[in-house]
Amino acid sequence: MDNFIYIFRAGGIVSWPLLASSIAAVALIIERLGFWFRVNRRQRRMVKEVLHLYRQNPDTAIKKLQVNADLPLARIFLEALELEDPNAEEFRLALESAAQAEIPVLKRFNTIFDTIISLSPLFGLLGTVLGLITTFAALKLGDIGGTSTTNVTAGISEALVSTAMGLVVAIFTLVFANMFRGFYLQQIAFIQEAAGQLELLYRHRYEQKQKQGEPTYAPTR
Numbered sequence: 001m002d003n004f005i006y007i008f009r010a011g012g013i014v015s016w017p018l019l020a021s022s023i024a025a026v027a028l029i030i031e032r033l034g035f036w037f038r039v040n041r042r043q044r045r046m047v048k049e050v051l052h053l054y055r056q057n058p059d060t061a062i063k064k065l066q067v068n069a070d071l072p073l074a075r076i077f078l079e080a081l082e083l084e085d086p087n088a089e090e091f092r093l094a095l096e097s098a099a100q101a102e103i104p105v106l107k108r109f110n111t112i113f114d115t116i117i118s119l120s121p122l123f124g125l126l127g128t129v130l131g132l133i134t135t136f137a138a139l140k141l142g143d144i145g146g147t148s149t150t151n152v153t154a155g156i157s158e159a160l161v162s163t164a165m166g167l168v169v170a171i172f173t174l175v176f177a178n179m180f181r182g183f184y185l186q187q188i189a190f191i192q193e194a195a196g197q198l199e200l201l202y203r204h205r206y207e208q209k210q211k212q213g214e215p216t217y218a219p220t221r
Contacts, residue, residue: 113173
């Protein structure tokens with residue numbers, strides 16, 4: 001703890017925005033880790049069960065989706081399945097629009113992460129400049145070992161520490177931001193795959209109903 005306080009003070013004034021950036025990054029990273037852990041742990045199994053249930057009884061599939069409405073794909077499927085008597089094209093459009101609506105949820109905080117990654121090294125550079133200004137302001141020819149030496153040392157310390165702090169915050173945030181982007185790309189691919197499977201099942205059911213002259217399925221309210 002004493003070392004942290006020493007480093008924080010050595011970083012100068014830019015230590016404060018870097019500390020705020022690191023706290024924000026850690027809080028948002030924890031939220032995203034919880035979100036992606038929940039999605040990756042439950043969603044594939046849920047989709048498999050829903051597709052199986054839909055072949056047998058669409059009402060049962062909808063109830064299963066409503067129980068798991070905290071998952072993106074459950075909300076996407078519900079948007080389409082809860083339409084009243086849609087044709088195949090309307091069903092497809094409902095899936096696509098619902099998938100588009102989920103993109104901001106999947107990409108949540110990406111802009112903040114990018115901002116922290118971009119600004120942290122700049123804060124570090126600012127600290128370097130301020131440290132060098134302090135160093136040069138304290139330099140006095142012929143006073144080596146005198147009272148100005150302390151200020152020179154403090155200025156050099158501020159220049160180095162602030163740069164290191166900015167890089168650490170940026171690198172730490174970048175690692176997790178890239179991991180979340182990877183999860184996002186995987187999720188988009190899985191949404192397209194699962195939505196395509198549900199659309200095929202609906203088209204098959206819709207065409208059968210059309211041939212039999214029966215009304216297409218409408219969910220029970």
